[in-house]
Amino acid sequence: MITIHNVSKTYIQNNKTFKALDHISLSINRGDIYGIIGRSGAGKSTLLRLINLLEVPTSGSVIVNGQDLTKLKGKQLRIARQSIGMIFQQFNLVLNKTILDNVLIALELAKYPKSERYNRAMEVLNFVGLKEYVYKYPSQLSGGQKQRVGIARALANKPKILLCDEPTSALDPNTTAEILKVLQSINKNLGVTIVIVSHEMDVIKSICNRVTILDNGKVYETVEIEPKGIREHSHNPDWFLAQLRGGRD
Known part of the structure; x- marks a missing residue:
């Protein structure tokens, strides 16, 4: 499903070269x-x-679902x-938007069918146990609840x-x-x-x-x-x- 083949990543900082990854190869199976x-x-x-x-990558290939993304x-x-969905350490929520709106924004950016966005957002928020919090704001949630919102947002587009x-x-x-x-x-x-x-x-x-x-x-x-x-x-x-x-x- 995911094949990383001979990948290297090099950065140049202050005219100095730093190799963050050095000829990495690995495979990740479906499931x-x-x-x-x-x-x-x-x-x-x-x-x-x-x-x-x-x-x-500076060199090498990244193959996901049969496509070389590079x-x-x-x-x-x-x-x-x-x-491909992604969740982060610091949640990265939009603080002036409700929990529901945070997920709806992700669906809008992904061009999910407009007529289906609300139902899909409610579906994923229910899946992560936040159905009762959809109209609250990030500041009203605990750290774990914020991360659940991040997970729901990442799942919204059915990755x-x-x-x-x-x-x-x-x-x-x-x-x-x-x-x-x-x-x-x-x-x-x-x-x-x-x-x-x-x-x-x-x-x-x-x-x-x-x-x-x-x-x-x-x-x-x-x-x-x-x-x-x-x-x-x-x-x-x-x-x-x-x-x-x-x-x-």
């Missing part, structure tokens, strides 16, 4: 809940944003992106893929668990493939079936995991790997 983990600066968010071409321009790329950039890092543990249950329900009941970036091992192990560990812009290793909660964190990729395999070293 996966796929994790990307690594220490700060490892390239996790850059890699995630390559999947919908919010970041354009070869698409303008309208073709916009259409391809409609199958096949949902990209999650540190979606729980601003939330407390109980709220994190609630959001992860919503994501699991989306994957199971709607058949949406989920790619989640996180530095939190608890999050990765509780929800993902496959994980890529990044270190200094390179793939350290990709492993299949059986979700098991743990309590620790580390900046060492060897430690990440040991924990994903069930070790405690």
Whole structure:
């Protein structure tokens, strides 16, 4: 479903070259809940944003649903992106709009049929448990509720893929668990493939079936995991790997 082949991403800052990603290759299968983990600066968010071409690779190809997005321009790329939803760490809601309007704006931008927008917005807000909050404003919601709005907005256009950039890092543990249950329900009941970036091992192990560990812009290793909660964190990729395999070293 998603194939990233030999992708590199280089930035030039203050006349100096910085390689954020270095010849990355990986494949994500339809129906996966796929994790990307690594220490700060490892390239996790850059890699995630390559999947919908919010970041354009310096070299390599990004193939989604059989299309190489790096070869698409303008309208073709916009259409391809409609199958990819995205949620963010900081929610990115329009503060002077109601919860309902935040979702309706997303549907309008996606050119969803006008006559169907209200019903679709109510459908996704009900799915994430916010039916009773549709006329409230973001300032009236908790952090977890705001993230649910972000999820509803990302689901509104019926995407096949949902990209999650540190979606729980601003939330407390109980709220994190609630959001992860919503994501699991989306994957199971709607058949949406989920790619989640996180530095939190608890999050990765509780929800993902496959994980890529990044270190200094390179793939350290990709492993299949059986979700098991743990309590620790580390900046060492060897430690990440040991924990994903069930070790405690």
